[in-house]
Amino acid sequence: MPVQLFGRRQVTDIIEIPERSGTAFRLAKGETLIVIDPRGEQVADLLAFNAADVDEVISSGRTLDYAEHIYLTKGDKLYSNRSNVMLDIVEDVVGRHDFLLTPCSFDTFKHFYPDLEPHRGCFGNLAEALDPYGIGADRIPVAFNCFMNVPVDGASGRLRVLPPISKAGDHIALRAEMDLIIGLTACSAPDSNGGTFKPIHYRIEPAQTR
Amino acid sequence: MPVQLFGRRQVTDIIEIPERSGTAFRLAKGETLIVIDPRGEQVADLLAFNAADVDEVISSGRTLDYAEHIYLTKGDKLYSNRSNVMLDIVEDVVGRHDFLLTPCSFDTFKHFYPDLEPHRGCFGNLAEALDPYGIGADRIPVAFNCFMNVPVDGASGRLRVLPPISKAGDHIALRAEMDLIIGLTACSAPDSNGGTFKPIHYRIEPAQTR
Numbered sequence: 001m002p003v004q005l006f007g008r009r010q011v012t013d014i015i016e017i018p019e020r021s022g023t024a025f026r027l028a029k030g031e032t033l034i035v036i037d038p039r040g041e042q043v044a045d046l047l048a049f050n051a052a053d054v055d056e057v058i059s060s061g062r063t064l065d066y067a068e069h070i071y072l073t074k075g076d077k078l079y080s081n082r083s084n085v086m087l088d089i090v091e092d093v094v095g096r097h098d099f100l101l102t103p104c105s106f107d108t109f110k111h112f113y114p115d116l117e118p119h120r121g122c123f124g125n126l127a128e129a130l131d132p133y134g135i136g137a138d139r140i141p142v143a144f145n146c147f148m149n150v151p152v153d154g155a156s157g158r159l160r161v162l163p164p165i166s167k168a169g170d171h172i173a174l175r176a177e178m179d180l181i182i183g184l185t186a187c188s189a190p191d192s193n194g195g196t197f198k199p200i201h202y203r204i205e206p207a208q209t210r
Numbered sequence: 211m212p213v214q215l216f217g218r219r220q221v222t223d224i225i226e227i228p229e230r231s232g233t234a235f236r237l238a239k240g241e242t243l244i245v246i247d248p249r250g251e252q253v254a255d256l257l258a259f260n261a262a263d264v265d266e267v268i269s270s271g272r273t274l275d276y277a278e279h280i281y282l283t284k285g286d287k288l289y290s291n292r293s294n295v296m297l298d299i300v301e302d303v304v305g306r307h308d309f310l311l312t313p314c315s316f317d318t319f320k321h322f323y324p325d326l327e328p329h330r331g332c333f334g335n336l337a338e339a340l341d342p343y344g345i346g347a348d349r350i351p352v353a354f355n356c357f358m359n360v361p362v363d364g365a366s367g368r369l370r371v372l373p374p375i376s377k378a379g380d381h382i383a384l385r386a387e388m389d390l391i392i393g394l395t396a397c398s399a400p401d402s403n404g405g406t407f408k409p410i411h412y413r414i415e416p417a418q419t420r
Binding site: 055056057059060061062064065066068069070071081082083100101102104105107108111136138140141142143151152153154155156157158159160 | 265266269270271272276278279280291292293310311315321346350352353362365366367368
């Protein structure tokens with residue numbers, strides 16, 4: 001299902017992440033990852049590790065410190081725990097993503113959905129997908145949760161997990177600033193996507209196209 | 211300098227963390243750590259690791275998810291990356307702490323204070339203090355930053371680092387829910403404490419006093 005998204009000459013295939021699952025893959029420096037919400041109102045948890053040394057990992061704390069705001073969008077950079085830029089948000093038609101919360105897990109499912117069958121969540125899906133790269137479950141930090149809508153009330157500090165504002169076909173594009181291992185999911189938690197489970201699409205643009 | 215803070219019969223000595231430095235120590239399950247701002251408007255970055263397995267570590271993402279608010283205070287619990295409660299906030303006379311930002315480092319100093327001599331910051335101080343416990347610098351996550359005042363504007367998402375609202379002698383008390391390695395600092399960054407560098411005091415109450 002190749003689509004002409006950005007007027008590029010050469011377009012790579014779109015890859016589908018089925019609902020409630022996850023994957024991991026290499027993203028070379030200069031390549032751009034386009035994460036697409038094909039049906040709207042779905043979330044994709046994104047992790048990044050330095051491919052040459054997986055102890056260097058995406059860091060919400062460093063990123064929010066440098067960005068000085070919590071709602072990241074085009075022009076913002078995602079930093080590692082070593083203060084290096086891992087990803088640069090080069091395009092974003094949604095403008096609302098979360099970088100406060102850790103991927104949902106078996107334990108968070110039991111907590112938030114006591115009446116549902118617990119699911120291993122994006123945490124379990126990421127742990128399995130990252131295992132072949134030598135990345136253990138304990139190394140999963142706060143994810144950059146594409147399309148996740150977590151508004152914060154500034155006065156009370158209250159946060160809410162609301163349905164995403166992304167519409168069908170909306171996307172965010174992130175260019176790699178170093179060789180990376182990426183973990184990416186199609187969200188498993190009812191609250192994050194308005195109670196529906198849907199796939200996520202992604203596509204990788206070669207380097208030097210932007 | 212022992213002080214009677216809570217009407218307890220037996221009071222342990224207060225330990226001083228000198229300005230712009232850090233320390234690490236064991237805190238047994240049931241013991242309560244009292245972090246005191248002796249002069250007011252100073253910040254103490256706090257980290258916690260499971261003493262039996264340091265791959266289990268304090269997690270802002272899990273904690274904020276469970277708490278459903280970003281300004282943690284009495285009654286809130288600090289969770290690990292494995293969804294276990296590490297610390298329980300049993301007393302808090304300040305009510306404003308930060309759990310969004312990673313401890314400042316040599317790199318963040320260069321970024322935010324280009325005209326000052328860079329300092330290794332709480333990150334460097336914690337890395338040195340935690341090294342004897344087998345905890346490397348790459349394992350330092352978002353800290354629970356006691357007294358750090360980081361209001362978030364809910365509409366724009368903008369965050370600001372303002373002077374703490376803590377007054378001289380104010381404290382927060384956290385009871386350990388498992389055997390822990392604690393990292394604790396007296397903040398090194400001008401913005402976090404209104405441009406002054408001051409010590410932090412702490413005290414450990416034995417178990418079963420609360």
